Amino acid sequence: MSPVFVLVGPPGSGKSTIAAKLAERLGVPHHDTDTAIEADAGKPISDIFVDHGEEHFRRLERAAIVDALKDDQIVVSVGGGAILDPDTRADLAGQTVIFLDVSLGEAVKRVGLGVARPLLLGNVRTQLRNLMEARRPLYVEVAKLIVLTDNRTPDSIADEILEHL
Ligand code: S3P
8 A cells, every 4th residue: 555646856846735735635634754753853853953963864754754655545745855765765666756846946935935944054045956956866766757846836736746647
């Protein structure tokens, strides 16, 4: 058994928003692994990074993903760096994975409006560009469908995903 959809993509691609929309349209629960990690740890991800470091966060993230992938009939959104783990990429090979793509300019705009991200401190544009360039092949590797999210409403993106899959 497996989730209906798993959404991957860089910070600012709209994973949580679109996953929530898809879950609503399908009438199934939405499971966001970053939210689950924060709930379990009792603190925000930025504090987990500061208190325990990125490696520790990645271990929690891997465990949260293993947990989420056990569930049937849910829509899962994962953090932007989840696909760095080769075991996670292997697990995602059997799933209906959607890569939410976004331009650098749009991602910078969206990230600027959201919560602080520990890997995007300092020059957000430069950090985000480096991270997007390095990870793009990994998002493409796991994706069954790639959807560009620039200048689109969550509803139109959800429509496209539901039409194709
Ligand atoms: C991360 C992205 C974040 C969060 C953590 C690490 C990353 O999630 O998991 O800060 O490595 O890109 P979003 O993609 O939802 O911002």
